[in-house]
Amino acid sequence: MFKNDQLIGIFDSKNELNTILSILTGVTQPQLLDNLLGLIYFDQEKGWTLLNRGNVIGSIKFNIERLLEGLNDSNFDDYAEKIKDIDHQIQGYRNILKILAYQDKIRDESTQIDWTYPDELNDKLRLNKLDISSLKVQIESLNEAKRENKRFKKMITGFGLRVKTESGEEVIVSEKNIIGFEETQSFIDARLSILNRKYSTLLSNKSKIELKLQEQMDLFDSESQLQTFNSLVANMNLNSSDVEKIISNLKIEETNLKKKLSTEINKSAYSHMLYQKTMIFAKFLGVDQYLIDTPAVIKLNELKKYSGAVLHLLVFSFRMADLKVFQEKTSLILPIVIDSPFGKEISKENVSLMYQLIHKYFPDNQIITASIENIEDITQIDKKYLFVDNMMDSLD
16 A cells, blocks of 8 residues: 555555455454445445445445444443354253253253363453553553644644755645655554554453453352253253253343344433434435434344335435435445445436536546446436446456
8 A cells, every 4th residue: 555655565455455445444443344345435335225224235234233333432331242242152052952952951061160270261351451451541642642643733733934055945844745754644543553453352352351351250150041041951951941041041141132222322412313323414415304213323124024125215214314314423435335326126216316406516536437327417427337248357
């Protein structure tokens, strides 16, 4: 990657995608970088049905909860990580049910409590907390460096200093002729992106270790359902009803966590902003009446009961609202990529409305459209590429 003809660095686009995106945009929050493509890209296959969560294209996902976490600069007490862990537990118990369908009893003579395991977990937790503390200091130090750099630049330009060139000409020092400042800030942004991702990973690992440690403590105290389950296996008295009861309790716990997460997200300022923008855009496209019964942003997947042009326009309203709120938060202007705007059952009039919306609310964004239909009478086109037979031959 180069910036102003200066080498920023060499990156692996598959494994360091967020670092690259961070340098391009200046955004450092992993939650925002993870969802960046979902803000700007409408895929012809699933792009017109993707609302709150799902695949943008390939394995790249979009998740409204994660996006709102990034917008609010909060991880909502690691709710998402805890829900994911419960999902894994439920799947594990369901696998046990499959085994129990073929036999009445399970022998597991090797089931013994490992008393050294909690000590190992405590050691890991201590090291994890030290790493978190160290990274926090580094991140704050880099953020402070960025702030100090900006203050120093402003101070220098405010002095009205002059420098003498080799030709003897005196030039006033200004923001335009200070060389190397933006490159230094880009290096800091890249480093911040890497450290923030490591920080998120450490927080995730911390939650997992604490959960495993709690499970072990519950096991030793003979108070948890998991310990009861292990005892039943050891005594050869395990049956399907016991496992189903555990699954039922885990589902209740998961439901409660999801409700708490939904409540936290929906009462956030950015959630309200996002819904207001969605209503404005939906009204512009003539589909706002379908949103009346779905005020919660994270419950918009309920709109998938609609199909065709209605769903197409609802998705466009919501995703454009995502982008609008993101741009207002970050002051960034991103390109908008639309693959096959006509989609399924969408009329030329509705496609025209979509482009009118873009021109009205996103006047400075670059629009890139891929379409087998001619859209020149719908929107102004500054540059056009016509593919005949196949793309590579056409580009040649």
